[in-house]
Amino acid sequence: MNDIWTGLTSAFWLIVTADADLIEIALRSLQVSVSALLIAACVALPFGTWLAVRRFRFRRATIATMNALMGLPPVVVGLIVYMLLSRSGPFGVFGLLFTPTAMIIAQVIIITPLIASITHQAMRELWAEYHDLLISLNTSRSQRIRTLLWDGRRALLTATLAGFGRAIGEVGAIMIVGGNIDHATRVLTTAIALETGKGDFALALGLGFVLIALALLVNYLTHVLSRTEREGRW
Amino acid sequence: MTAPMTISLTDAKVVRRGKTILDVGAFTLDGAGLSIVLGPNGSGKTTLLKVLHGVARLSEGTLDWSVPEDAARRAQAYVFQSPVMLRRNVRQNLAYPLQLLKRPKAEVAVKVADWAARIGLADALDRPAPRLSGGEKQKLALGRALIRQPQVLFLDEPCANLDGRSTREIEALLREAHASGTRIIMSTHDLGQARRLATDVLFLLNGRIHEHGAAKEIFAAPKHAETRAFFQGDIVE
Amino acid sequence: MIRILALIAMVWSTSASGDTLRLAVTTSFHNSGLSDVLLPAIKADTGLEVHLLVVGTGQALRLGQAGDVDAILVHSRTAEEAFVADGHATHRREIMYNDFVLIGPQDDPAAVQGTASAADAFARIATSESAFVSRGDESGTHKKEISLWQAASLDPQSFRGWYKPVGAGMGASLNTAAGLDAYILSDRASWLNFGNKATLAMLFSGDPALFNQYAYLPVNPDRHPHVNAKAVQTLEVWLTGNRAEQLVNGYEIGTEKPFHFNAQSPAVDP
Numbered sequence: 001m002n003d004i005w006t007g008l009t010s011a012f013w014l015i016v017t018a019d020a021d022l023i024e025i026a027l028r029s030l031q032v033s034v035s036a037l038l039i040a041a042c043v044a045l046p047f048g049t050w051l052a053v054r055r056f057r058f059r060r061a062t063i064a065t066m067n068a069l070m071g072l073p074p075v076v077v078g079l080i081v082y083m084l085l086s087r088s089g090p091f092g093v094f095g096l097l098f099t100p101t102a103m104i105i106a107q108v109i110i111i112t113p114l115i116a117s118i119t120h121q122a123m124r125e126l127w128a129e130y131h132d133l134l135i136s137l138n139t140s141r142s143q144r145i146r147t148l149l150w151d152g153r154r155a156l157l158t159a160t161l162a163g164f165g166r167a168i169g170e171v172g173a174i175m176i177v178g179g180n181i182d183h184a185t186r187v188l189t190t191a192i193a194l195e196t197g198k199g200d201f202a203l204a205l206g207l208g209f210v211l212i213a214l215a216l217l218v219n220y221l222t223h224v225l226s227r228t229e230r231e232g233r234w
Numbered sequence: 235m236t237a238p239m240t241i242s243l244t245d246a247k248v249v250r251r252g253k254t255i256l257d258v259g260a261f262t263l264d265g266a267g268l269s270i271v272l273g274p275n276g277s278g279k280t281t282l283l284k285v286l287h288g289v290a291r292l293s294e295g296t297l298d299w300s301v302p303e304d305a306a307r308r309a310q311a312y313v314f315q316s317p318v319m320l321r322r323n324v325r326q327n328l329a330y331p332l333q334l335l336k337r338p339k340a341e342v343a344v345k346v347a348d349w350a351a352r353i354g355l356a357d358a359l360d361r362p363a364p365r366l367s368g369g370e371k372q373k374l375a376l377g378r379a380l381i382r383q384p385q386v387l388f389l390d391e392p393c394a395n396l397d398g399r400s401t402r403e404i405e406a407l408l409r410e411a412h413a414s415g416t417r418i419i420m421s422t423h424d425l426g427q428a429r430r431l432a433t434d435v436l437f438l439l440n441g442r443i444h445e446h447g448a449a450k451e452i453f454a455a456p457k458h459a460e461t462r463a464f465f466q467g468d469i470v471e
Numbered sequence: 472m473i474r475i476l477a478l479i480a481m482v483w484s485t486s487a488s489g490d491t492l493r494l495a496v497t498t499s500f501h502n503s504g505l506s507d508v509l510l511p512a513i514k515a516d517t518g519l520e521v522h523l524l525v526v527g528t529g530q531a532l533r534l535g536q537a538g539d540v541d542a543i544l545v546h547s548r549t550a551e552e553a554f555v556a557d558g559h560a561t562h563r564r565e566i567m568y569n570d571f572v573l574i575g576p577q578d579d580p581a582a583v584q585g586t587a588s589a590a591d592a593f594a595r596i597a598t599s600e601s602a603f604v605s606r607g608d609e610s611g612t613h614k615k616e617i618s619l620w621q622a623a624s625l626d627p628q629s630f631r632g633w634y635k636p637v638g639a640g641m642g643a644s645l646n647t648a649a650g651l652d653a654y655i656l657s658d659r660a661s662w663l664n665f666g667n668k669a670t671l672a673m674l675f676s677g678d679p680a681l682f683n684q685y686a687y688l689p690v691n692p693d694r695h696p697h698v699n700a701k702a703v704q705t706l707e708v709w710l711t712g713n714r715a716e717q718l719v720n721g722y723e724i725g726t727e728k729p730f731h732f733n734a735q736s737p738a739v740d741p
Contacts, residue, residue, distance in 0.1 A: 087538035087695060095697065097539050098493065098524065126321075133318035135289050137331055138307040147330075151321045179524040181493075182510075194525075197642040198502060199649070199667030 007205020011213075014206050022207070026214060029187040032100050032174065033167035036107035041160050044112045048119030048159075049145050049152075052127045063120065069113035074106075078173025081106045085177065100185055102177040107170060111163040118162055122155030123148050157226060161219055168215050188214070238385040238417045239309060240264040241286055245295035248281055248441075256281045256441045263386070263419060264300075268412045270428040270449070271421040273438035274470050279421035280315075282438065283388045286419070287312050308335070311379035312388040315395075317371040319363040324355050327363045327374055331382050345381055352410075353377040354403065369400025376404060380411055387411060389420035393427065405431060425465065429453060437461050439470065491520040492702040493540040495531035498640030499612055500544060500685065503569075503660030505722050505730060512718055517705050527640060529609030535559055535688065538695030542703045546658075546685045547611035560688035566710050567719045568684045569729045571615055572662055573675035574645070575601075575654035583654070589678040590622035597625050600633040602653035606644050607636025611683070616656045619680065645671075658683055663724035684733075710734065 014022045051063060083089050085097040085105075096102045126148050134144050149156065171189035178185035180194060188211045195204035241263040248256035256278045263269070263286055271279045284290035287310055288297055299306035311331075320327050328346045337345075350356045353373040358366070363374060372392055379387060389408075393401040401424075408431060412418055422428055428435060432449040437456070445452055445461050456462050464470045500506065506523060513519055524534065528545045535543045536559045544566070545551060551563045573583060573592055581599040583592035596603055597620075605627070606613035620627045627634065637647050641661040648655040649669035657665075662673060687710055692700040709715055711734035719732040 087697070088536075092538075098522070130318060130320070132289070132312075132314055133320075136287065136310075136312040137334060139334060143334060147320075179522075179526075181522045181524060183520075184522050197498075197640055197646065199642060199646055199665050201667065 003201050004205065006202040008209060010202045010206030011209035012206075014210065022210065024183070025186050025188055025191050025207075026210060028100065028185075029168060029189070029211070029214070032103045032187060033107065033164060033170075036104045036111060036167050037160060037164050039104070040108045040112040040115055040163055043108075044115035044163070045119050045149065045156055045159070046145065048116040049123045049148050051116075051120050052123035053141065053144050053148065066113050066120070067117050070117050072110065072113070073172075074110050074170050075172030075176065077109050078106050078176035081109065081173065082176050097177065098179040098181060098185060100178070103174040103185060103187075106173040106177050107167045110170060110173060111166050114166055115159045115163040118159035119156060122152055122159070126152045126155075153226075157222065161222060164218060165215060168211070168218075238264070238266060238415065239306060240300040241306075241386065242298050242300075243285065243292075243295060244298070246285060246292055246297070247294035248278075248285060248290065249293040254441055256285065258282065258441075258443050259295075261286075261443065263417065266412075266415065266417060267433035268408070268417075268431055269419040269434050269436060270432040271419065271436045271438060272425070272428055272464070273421075273436075274464065277438040278441040279438055280390050281441075283312070283390055283419065283421060287388050308382070309385040310388065311382060311384040311386075313372070313375050313379050313390065313392050315391045317375035319366070319371055319374070321362075321364060323360050323362050324350065324366070324374060325359040328378055328381055331378060335382070349377045349381050353407065369396045369403070372396060372400065372404060373407070376407055380407075380416070384416060386417045386419070389418070391421050391423060394423060401427070437464065490518060490699070490702050491522055492542070492699050492706060493522045493524060494706070495524045495526055495534045495540040495543040495545075497528050497531060497545050497611055498525055498642065499546070499610070499658040499661045501525040502640070502642045502664060503658070503722075503729065504664045504724065505660065505719070508718055508722055509715070512714060513706065513709055516714060517709055519702055519706060519709075521706065525640070527606070527608040527610040528614070532559075535690045538690060538698065540690065541698045541700075542687060542689045542706065544685060544687050545611055546683055547614050548684060548686070550611075550614065551686055551688060554688060558694065559691055561691050563686045563688050564707060564711065564734065565684055565686045566715075566734050567730050567732045568682060569659050569731065570676060571612065571656055571681040571683050572659050572673050573654065574648065574657050574662055574671050575674045576652045577670050577672045579674055581654065584674045586675065589619050589675065589680045592675045593619050594623040594625065596654050597623070597630070602651050603630075603634050604644055604648040604651065604653045604655040605634060605636040606641070606656075607638045608640075610640075612641060612656060612658060615681075615683065619656070622680065658729075659727070660724060660729040663727055663729060711736075 051059070081102065082097065084091050085102050086092055087097070130148065134147065139147070169189060171193055174187065175190050175193065178190065180186050180190040188207055192204045192207045192211070195207065243258060243261045246256065246258050246261065247254065271282060273279050281290060285292060285297065288307060320330060325346055328349055329342050332342045332345060350359055353376065355370060355374060358370070363371070366374060376392070393404055396404070405427065408418060434447060435445070435449050435452045436443055437445040439460055444458050445456060456465060460470050496506065501523065510521055510523070513521055524540060526534065528547045528550065531543045531545050532550060532554055534540045535554065554560050555563055573589065575581070575583060581596045581601040583595050586592045586595060605616055617627060635651070635653065637644050639647070641657060642665065644655060645657060645661070645665050646667055649667050649671055652670055659676070687707055689703045689707065690698050692698045716732040719730045720728065722728060722730055
């Protein structure tokens with residue numbers, strides 16, 4: 001209990017004094033996770049929707065694979081990306097290992113199946129609802145996808161926030177491909193791992209509370225900006 | 235005004251899971267009438283409407299139009315028994331079919347306002363459509379169907395779940411649409427409604443058209459025993 | 472506010488300012504806190520931005536072999552010499568040393584305090600089957616620990632139950648030892664700087680067998696042409712120069728100075 005209290009006061013002081021290191025790693029956490037989220041969303045949202053409206057031979061297999069990929073252990077993704085990006089690996093020439101870009105790549109791989117899966121689930125329900133009407137109105141496939149994306153935007157928001165939560169709290173993959181280099185690839189989660197490893201629990205907890213606050217803040221802001229909870233909206 | 239397009243079925247048959255649901259052979263929808271399709275549950279009314287509209291697959295036979303396919307599909311509209319409401323407000327629901335055609339915003343706004351008034355939802359434009367009452371939803375669905383001024387309008391038991399007042403309002407709208415040249419074909423359980431609206435009547439039984447003719451004639455003197463029994467209110471299969 | 476915006480700009484920019492160099496170092500070196508002192512001085516004196524990858528000796532060597540870093544700083548002589556012999560590094564340059572110490576529960580159930588040698592102390596732990604946490608990660612510390620068991624004619628592979636290899640860095644392993652109230656071999660500097668000592672204490676030290684030499688190995692630019700060879704050279708010169716000597720020898724944890732600078736001028740070599 002005492003440790004937790006010290007952690008809270010640690011967090012408080014870090015924030016109040018606008019500790020430069022804290023701000024730097026917090027911003028980097030956001031940079032990596034938000035970038036990964038944007039890329040993943042651009043791929044996953046249309047794909048999940050398309051999968052809901054299109055019938056083709058390997059549809060069931062594709063859906064099953066997508067859902068299974070959600071269970072990919074992040075640390076294994078990190079290991080594979082590491083081997084691919086290492087200088088002795090196939091993409092080593094790009095020199096991406098131990099950079100924030102490598103971390104973004106790893107996180108995109110981890111969260112895309114999650115966002116796609118939730119999107120697909122929601123879009124499938126919405127498509128079942130709209131199916132007869134949209135067919136009757138002779139809509140094109142792209143018109144259907146656009147209508148579903150727009151009318152289902154609340155579910156899409158949930159999907160992206162789920163992806164963001166996964167990304168901002170991830171530590172295994174980005175530790176491996178980023179290297180947790182001070183002033184280069186250190187983010188909140190890897191810093192927590194580091195400080196815990198040094199036995200500095202107060203600081204680790206402090207960072208932990210900052211991370212929680214950050215995640216909650218992003219969620220809250222997103223809901224406020226999209227006014228999803230306002231009366232009369234759906 | 236040009237004559238409305240014709241929709242024809244040839245050797246039409248629909249078989250699902252080994253069962254013949256529809257077997258109407260040759261059938262043509264033309265002219266300017268208001269046809270009512272009658273028949274017991276499971277007789278294939280919905281399937282016939284969907285097949286004519288081109289949204290249900292034929293197992294045998296062909297569907298043809300008197301105009302090119304694209305134009306044909308754009309000139310039709312369908313109102314489902316359970317109205318499908320887009321998760322938007324009334325205004326956006328009405329505007330949707332026009333937006334699909336990429337009509338200019340000004341034109342859309344005018345038409346939406348006009349039709350909202352016609353269906354009696356002018357002061358509900360900003361209300362979320364899924365929250366409307368059953369009657370209001372059906373009126374909205376009908377307005378949305380008519381806003382593109384279709385040549386052919388299909389309705390599948392539109393008043394099945396509505397109260398008397400809403401039914402009257404819907405029927406008034408249908409009469410107006412018919413009067414302005416829309417070919418209408420609808421199914422119903424309500425014999426009274428059939429008598430009120432129909433110019434011609436079809437009686438469907440086990441997927442086959444048992445009777446087809448002018449409304450007055452069919453109601454006065456139905457040819458088949460099953461039809462008579464149905465009109466009397468018996469259960470027919 | 473301006474500070475925050477400046478930081479945002481800095482974090483978002485993809486190009487690094489100044490010359491950068493990737494150096495893989497052992498966790499024991501980093502956990503001592505010495506790197507926090509040296510890095511700013513290096514930046515100030517040479518303009519070099521050193522990116523530290525803090526990993527175990529084993530992974531540091533692998534990184535050097537793959538060419539993912541420009542140089543490594545480790546403390547496992549036999550492994551280093553093999554590394555140079557295999558052509559992965561151009562040479563090894565000794566920089567400084569500290570010593571290993573045996574940490575354990577305050578009440579010392581194996582009675583290692585006051586034993587004659589490190590090997591003896593280890594033998595006592597094995598006999599009493601007291602809980603022992605091993606690094607278990609092929610690091611320099613781990614290799615030293617294995618050598619001590621072998622000096623006591625014991626085979627760690629045969630240990631059961633009380634011997635716990637954790638496969639983690641120095642700090643994390645110390646954490647585990649603190650949590651289990653177990654014995655553990657640590658370098659002095661990491662122990663002094665460790666923040667969660669709980670009921671552990673330093674029980675044995677001073678045996679020459681516990682000597683711990685750190686060396687700098689530049690990755691071979693012939694094998695990996697992308698390596699920043701010039702920066703590597705600059706850093707080596709700095710690490711073996713007077714400023715480094717001052718900082719290393721003067722580095723204090725509490726009242727102790729755990730590191731001793733012992734770099735010598737390079738042998739004349741083509």
